[in-house]
Amino acid sequence: xxxxxFNISFFVCSAVxxxxxxxxxxxxxxxxxxxxxxxxxxxxxxxNNLDLQSERINLELAKNNVKTANKLQNPEIxxxxxxxxxxxxxxxxxxxxxxxxxAKRAPRKHLAQANLLKKDIDVHIKEFELEMDVRETYVDLxxxxxxxxxxxxxxxxxxxxxxxxxxxxxxxEVLETDVIQAQIALNQIATxxxxxxxxxxxxxxxxxxxxxxxxDADIVYDAFEDDLPGETVFISLKTPDCDKKMPSFxxxxxxxxxxxxxxxxxxxxxxxxxxxxxxxxRQRIPDVELFGGYAYQAQNHSDTGEYRAGAYAGANxxxxxxxxxxxxxxxxxxxxxxxxQINYESVKNKAVKEMDSAYAQFLNxxxxxIFYKQKLVKDSEKxxxxxxxNYNDGKTDLTSLVVMEQSYKEIVIGYINAxxxxxxxxxxxxxxxxxxxxxxxxxxx
Numbered sequence: 001x002x003x004x005x006f007n008i009s010f011f012v013c014s015a016v017x018x019x020x021x022x023x024x025x026x027x028x029x030x031x032x033x034x035x036x037x038x039x040x041x042x043x044x045x046x047x048n049n050l051d052l053q054s055e056r057i058n059l060e061l062a063k064n065n066v067k068t069a070n071k072l073q074n075p076e077i078x079x080x081x082x083x084x085x086x087x088x089x090x091x092x093x094x095x096x097x098x099x100x101x102x103a104k105r106a107p108r109k110h111l112a113q114a115n116l117l118k119k120d121i122d123v124h125i126k127e128f129e130l131e132m133d134v135r136e137t138y139v140d141l142x143x144x145x146x147x148x149x150x151x152x153x154x155x156x157x158x159x160x161x162x163x164x165x166x167x168x169x170x171x172x173e174v175l176e177t178d179v180i181q182a183q184i185a186l187n188q189i190a191t192x193x194x195x196x197x198x199x200x201x202x203x204x205x206x207x208x209x210x211x212x213x214x215x216d217a218d219i220v221y222d223a224f225e226d227d228l229p230g231e232t233v234f235i236s237l238k239t240p241d242c243d244k245k246m247p248s249f250x251x252x253x254x255x256x257x258x259x260x261x262x263x264x265x266x267x268x269x270x271x272x273x274x275x276x277x278x279x280x281x282r283q284r285i286p287d288v289e290l291f292g293g294y295a296y297q298a299q300n301h302s303d304t305g306e307y308r309a310g311a312y313a314g315a316n317x318x319x320x321x322x323x324x325x326x327x328x329x330x331x332x333x334x335x336x337x338x339x340x341q342i343n344y345e346s347v348k349n350k351a352v353k354e355m356d357s358a359y360a361q362f363l364n365x366x367x368x369x370i371f372y373k374q375k376l377v378k379d380s381e382k383x384x385x386x387x388x389x390n391y392n393d394g395k396t397d398l399t400s401l402v403v404m405e406q407s408y409k410e411i412v413i414g415y416i417n418a419x420x421x422x423x424x425x426x427x428x429x430x431x432x433x434x435x436x437x438x439x440x441x442x443x444x445x
Contacts (some may be wrong), residue, residue, distance in 0.1 A: 032218060032219055032220070033219075033220050033222050034219045034220070034221055034222065035221075035222050035223070035224045036221050036222070036223070036224060037224040037225075038134075038135065038138050038223075038224075041134050041138060041207075041211065041221065042131050042134050042135070044211060044213060044221075045130055045131070045134050045210065045211045045212070045213065046127060046130065046131065047213075048211075048213035048214065049130055049211065049212050049213055050212050050213065050214060051126070051130070051212060052123075052126055052127060052130055055122065055123050055126045056123055058119055058122070058123075059116075059119045059120060059122075059123050061119075062112070062115055062116040062118075062119040062120075063116060065112045065115065065116070066109060066112040066113055066116055068112070069105075069108040069109045069111065069112035070105060070108075070109040070112075071105075072105075073098065073099040073100075073101065075096050075097065075098045076096065076097045076098075077094075077095075077096060078093070078094070078095050078096065078097055078291060078293065079093070079094050080092065080093040080094075081093075082301065088301055088303075089297075089301065089302075089303055090297070090301065091295040091296060091297050091308075091310070091312075092295065092296055092297070092298070092301075093293060093294070093295045093312060094293050094294055095291060095292050095293015095294060095312065096291065096292065096293060097289055097290065097291035098289070098290050098291070099287060099288075099289050100287060100288045100289070100290060101287050102285045102286065102287055102288060103282050103285050104279070104282045104283075104285070104287075107275065107278040107279045107282055108279055110275050110278075111272065111275040111276055111278075111279050114268065114271050114272045114275050115272060117268055117271075118265060118268045118269065118272060121261060121264055121265045121268060122265065124261055125261045125262065125265065125434075128261065128434060128436070129431075130210070131436065132427055132430060132431050132436075133210040134207075134210050134211065135427050136210075136424055136427050137203070137206045137207040137209075137210040138207060138223055139228075139420060139423045139424055139427070140203045140206065140207075140420070140424070141200070141203040141204055141206070141207045141222070141223045142223045142225045142226070142227065142228050143203075143228055143416060143417075143419075143420035143423075144196070144199045144200045144202075144203040145200055145203075145223065145225075145226050145227065146226070146227040146228045146416050146420075147196050147199070147413060147416055148193065148196040148197060148199075148200050149226060149227055150409075150412050150413060150416060151189060151192055151193045151196050151409075151413075152193060154189055154405070154408075154409050154412075155186065155189050155190070155193060157384075157405060158182065158185050158186040158189055158405065159186060160388075161182045161185070161186075161388075161398070161401060161402070161405070162179070162182040162183060162186055164182075164388075164392060165178040165179045165181075165182045165398055166179055168392075168394075173394060174397075174398070178397075178398040181398055181399065181402060182398060182402070185402050185405070185406075189409075204220065204221075204222055204223075207221065207222075207223065208220060208221055228416060228419045228420060228423070239422075239423060239426050240426075242366050242369045242370055242373070242422060243370065246362075246363060246366070249355070249356055249359050249360075252359075252433075253352065253355065256355055256432075256433040256435075257348065257351060257352065257355075259433055259434055259435050260351050260432075260433065260434045261434040262347055262351065262434070263344075263347055263348055263351055266340075266343055266344040266347040266348075267344055269340045269343065269344070270337065270340040270341055270344055272340070273333070273336045273337040273339070273340040274337055276333055276336065277330070277333040277334060277336070277337055279333075280326065280329045280330050280332075280333040281326075281330055281333070283319075283321075283326045283329065284321045284325065284326055286317050286318060286319050286320045286321070287317075287318060287319050288315060288316070288317055289315065289316040289317075289318065290313075290314075290315050291313070291314050291315070291316070292311065292312060292313035292314065293311065293312060294309070294310075294311060294312075295309070295310050295311060295312045296308060296309040296310070297309075351432070354432045355429070355432040355433060358425070358428050358429040358431070358432040359429055359432075361425050361428065361429075362422075362425040362426055362428070362429045364425075365418065365421045365422045365425040365426075366422060368418045368421070368422075369415075369418045369419060369421075369422045372411075372414065372415040372418045372419075373415070376411050376414070376415065380407070380408045380411045380412070384404055384405065384408045387400065387401050387404040387405075388401065
């Protein structure tokens with residue numbers, strides 16, 4: 001009986017698992033590929049990115065905090081009533097009391113407004129970082145697709161070699177080893193194509209991860225381009241022509257440093273700390289409570305037996321800094337101002353180093369790309385054509401031709417990587433200057 005129960009349970013679990021797997025499979029196969037250009041990808045991310053939506057909520061919270069900081073204290077209703085003999089000769093009272101904060105509400109509001117400005121800068125930083133992430137993953141995806149396309153072209157070239165070696169072997173010009181060697185080279189590049197295909201899929205996943213949108217869950221976004229532009233550039237990236245002479249770092253530094261969002265955020269932290277010091281210091285000022293209302297004596301409580309009515313008013317001064325003077329809080333607030341100022345200088349110093357390193361890396365990528373374009377690629381293309389002709393004419397062996405093809409493949413892939421580095425290093429430099437338009441800096445030089 002137990003064995004039958006186990007078999008039935010196993011069957012049910014297996015059936016459920018199969019149904020779930022089929023459901024997941026249907027969902028996976030139902031996903032559609034949609035090509036999207038870089039500008040549309042950035043717009044999609046800025047509109048629907050989940051992390052950015054969360055950051056923008058923080059901005060709304062900060063706006064509401066300004067209203068909260070500017071609030072007035074709500075009044076209180078006070079009621080005083082005597083029962084029995086205790087009310088003889090004493091009035092009954094009903095009135096209002098209101099607490100007045102002295103010199104506290106305005107500083108508190110100013111502090112909240114300073115925090116609001118900081119949150120606004122944080123949102124702009126998040127937007128900019130998101131835009132750069134989308135740009136970088138887009139370039140990585142196009143780069144991976146370009147390498148895959150390059151390897152497929154090399155596969156066609158090796159197929160030509162194999163066909164040529166078979167033809168020459170049939171005519172008795174070469175040994176069968178040439179055919180075997182050409183087949184091995186062709187099989188080897190097939191494994192490289194498999195790896196490149198996996199790299200494309202991984203890069204596509206990274207691109208969609210950067211977008212991070214909950215819109216169109218069944219759509220997988222793909223880059224519009226299938227290969228990296230060589231002679232031209234991504235217009236939407238506003239990448240300078242690799243042949244263009246770039247200004248020196250010292251020329252762009254003053255403007256770039258002024259545009260840095262993290263430097264602005266660090267400077268705003270100083271303003272927040274100073275305003276917080278004012279708020280904390282104002283705690284020493286006592287607050288005032290005003291109260292007043294209507295007072296009366298009923299006939300049975302009045303000494304004269306008559307109904308008596310009138311009013312009352314008063315005031316309380318409380319939180320007088322006698323026993324506790326808030327010195328620790330004020331000292332801590334002063335230290336926070338000093339800390340914010342030190343942090344500001346630190347952020348500026350690090351920013352200069354980051355921009356200098358990123359700009360130097362970009363200039364190096366520019367030199368490498370120019371060298372590939374002007375020397376290596378063109379010379380390699382000529383050499384592979386000559387080598388193929390020489391083998392066909394019987395002037396060289398297949399080993400030399402295959403070695404030449406492998407060198408050519410490495411140079412072409414190196415060129416693609418150099419081109420990708422040129423784009424990504426430019427993006428890294430834009431990250432350090434916190435601006436997508438480098439023309440802003442060039443125009444002000």
